[in-house]
Amino acid sequence: MNSRSRRNLFAAVAGLALLTVGCGGAPNAATITLTDFKITSGLAQVRAGQPVTLTIVNGGRVDHNLKLDPVATDAALPETLKPGERTTVTLSFKASGTFGYACTLPGHAPAGMTGTVTVVS
Numbered sequence: 001m002n003s004r005s006r007r008n009l010f011a012a013v014a015g016l017a018l019l020t021v022g023c024g025g026a027p028n029a030a031t032i033t034l035t036d037f038k039i040t041s042g043l044a045q046v047r048a049g050q051p052v053t054l055t056i057v058n059g060g061r062v063d064h065n066l067k068l069d070p071v072a073t074d075a076a077l078p079e080t081l082k083p084g085e086r087t088t089v090t091l092s093f094k095a096s097g098t099f100g101y102a103c104t105l106p107g108h109a110p111a112g113m114t115g116t117v118t119v120v121s
């Protein structure tokens, strides 16, 4: 294989990878785990308008919550989850963009409980 055909092969593989992401790479279910003081999210990317079921777990030793940027979705999320509690909520994101989320209990976001989700159209 000469270097040109190697390049073409690389381009084809890269194109295929992009196509795969474009066609259903976004999951419709994810788990978000809240700990002291970090949010571990399986929700890196979702599709606008597509319902996604979030399982939110408090795996920490203190209360936590999860609030999404209200621009992203108007879904109601629980006020507070006690240690060991979990809840499931199905929501959809209104438009594409990158949106933040955080635990809004005092001091928790500055301590590291923030993240972002990318919504693709």
Ligand SMILES: [Cu+2]
Binding pocket: 034, 063, 064, 065, 103, 104, 105, 108, 113
């Ligand atoms: Cu918290």
